[in-house]
Amino acid sequence: MADTLFFFLATFLVIFAVGAVLSRNVVNAALCFLLCLVGVSGLFALLEAYLLAVLLVLVYAGAVVALFLFIIMLLDMKHPTAWNTKGFSMISSVIAFGLLVTGVVTFASHGKLASLPIDQVPAVGASLNGYAYQLFTTYLLPVQVVGFLLLIAMLGVIVLSKKIDGVEDAS
Numbered sequence: 348m349a350d351t352l353f354f355f356l357a358t359f360l361v362i363f364a365v366g367a368v369l370s371r372n373v374v375n376a377a378l379c380f381l382l383c384l385v386g387v388s389g390l391f392a393l394l395e396a397y398l399l400a401v402l403l404v405l406v407y408a409g410a411v412v413a414l415f416l417f418i419i420m421l422l423d424m425k426h427p428t429a430w431n432t433k434g435f436s437m438i439s440s441v442i443a444f445g446l447l448v449t450g451v452v453t454f455a456s457h458g459k460l461a462s463l464p465i466d467q468v469p470a471v472g473a474s475l476n477g478y479a480y481q482l483f484t485t486y487l488l489p490v491q492v493v494g495f496l497l498l499i500a501m502l503g504v505i506v507l508s509k510k511i512d513g514v515e516d517a518s
Contacts, residue, residue: 353393360386377415384408398475414497418504 360383367379384407391400482490 349393353390356386356389356393360390373419374416377412377419380415381408381412384412398478411497414501418500422504422508 363379363382363386367376367383370376370379384403388400388403388408391397391403
């Protein structure tokens, strides 16, 4: 049963990841991204990392995707941009594909990760104390920096979306 559920969630995740990348409508892409995060949360639940699954849904699917949708709505992305990004898009796609192939070849040529028998693998994510200790010691600065960057992004969207009186919209 667990294998069937894993393959269902993996297929679900791949379909919506491709949908998020290939969607021309930014709202649909954001919603596909939301469903990708729900799929990853399901995979975490299969790994019995329930805290990570719930935090992923609450923080990323709840807050970050909602922030993305508000940014999309505030910036009014209905009109196509005037910039020609086709060449940039092709170059970045080739670079991303090259990095993916390099990573797969490097992983395949240098061998597999060392794996312990399943009964000897330590349960790192089983304790809330372990998460709290790591969060408030090792990862405190990165978490604060990410929170600060999200605050700056939100303020930037508010400033960019503010209408200035006396200036006519050119579109």
